[in-house]
Amino acid sequence: MKIKTICTIPAFLVLLFAASCVPATKYKSVKETGKMYLNERDELKTENLTLSMDKRELEAKVEKLDAETRELSGMLKQVTDERDRLRADYNKMQSKLSELQSAQEDLIRGNVSETKRLLSELQAAQENLQKKEDLLRQLEQNLDVKKASLDELSFELEKRNARMAELEQILNAQKKIVQDLKAKVSEALLGFENMGLTVSVRDGKVYVSLDEKLLFKSASWEIDANGRNALRKLAAVLERNPDIQITIEGHTDNVPYNPSGGQLKDNWDLSVKRATTVVRVLLEGTRIDPKRLTAAGRSQYLPVDSRNTADARQKNRRTEIILTPDLSALYNILNRY
Structure with a gap:
């Protein structure tokens, strides 16, 4: 098996997002690209599960x-x-x-x-x-x-x-690489963990989850100074670990987005826009290879709390930065048999 290369959003999207007026069809392309990278991430998760099943079969x-x-x-x-x-x-x-x-x-x-x-x-x-x-x-x-x-x-x-x-x-x-990475990220972001930031390990990956209040104002995709500070500290860790692949996912609550005549139409657009904004901040002034990053918008469809309450909606409005270690050595061993 081979690892699929995770690429960033094409450069011309940067120009499109910088323009004052952008056609809606271009944002549809962005959403489709995010969905494609999301599928690739899910595929990697499936491959990781397959490896675990293969191990149990070998033991039997x-x-x-x-x-x-x-x-x-x-x-x-x-x-x-x-x-x-x-x-x-x-x-x-x-x-x-x-x-x-x-x-x-x-x-x-x-x-x-x-x-x-x-x-x-x-x-x-x-x-x-x-x-x-x-x-x-x-x-x-x-x-x-x-x-x-x-x-x-x-x-x-x-x-x-x-x-x-x-x-x-x-x-x-x-596992050691993931635990070491989690420790480095937790140490770098220590001052933000009581401000809506959590670091955890799931499915062999490190998840950095940032509440909306730490990065954005309501219905906005502009990152405030405090959020930029947290992302720069994280970028310093990622810059020193070039083998880690980075996926940024934007998540919203289930309250319909009110565009008020703006360039965004719905929660899909908002989640994608927030993800790409985080990508730009991580790349700003760093030597991180853009090929390592993937931006994706999940809209309201992957909540952490499915209850229809204000507290649940607040938890669901978040940005997740998913750090995936290099699995090429493991795949090479499997391909030899």
Whole structure:
């Protein structure tokens, strides 16, 4: 599998947003682009879930191979014991055959009926001995097959264990990267956590959630000084971690947006506009590669609180900055198998 490259909104949108009057069709294009990047983000989330399912499947297969190995080991011991028993029987038959041959020589000059009886016993003993030899040979062949099968299963088990260990190592490294990133972001934004900012980890990603009151006035997309200060501190952390992909999502409440003759039509436009405004502030005066950023508007359709109350609507009016670590090492391992 391959990681899809997350690109920023084309440069000409910047010019469009800077213009005093912009056609509505251009904003429709922006919304469609945001939706496309949102789908890509959801696809990454699905791939992460697939990886977890793949890990559980591998663990189940390893457990099954362990059980099969124990069963073959038990069967191998049974076959070995049977072979030893047949060898003991074979030795007894050889001894008895020697005795009969000796008795035959002693009685060769005796009566004919006794000689015939002894010859009959000797022939029966030889036939029985041949059957034992054939059975012993077959058991030894089966034993060789079982040993080969056991060796093959052991080799396969070692390969799977090695793959599991490698996957576990990469997953642990990814978790550490996410936790370290969360710690750096939390430290940089420490003074803002009581002002409507939270930092959390979900689905292997770091989520920085900023309430509307920290960034924007109601129905506005202009970021105030306090919000710009928080975003600049975050940008400094992102600038020092170039392998992190950045998605900015704008969210609104379910109250219809009143454009009052402005350039925005509804909550879709407002959420996209707020996301792109945050993108510009993060890029302002930094060396962050614009290719790392994606802006998306979610309108009112991804609330954190679905109740129809003022408190719930206040929680839903937010901007989320989603930080995704580089998963290319993990994908490379999966592609090798």
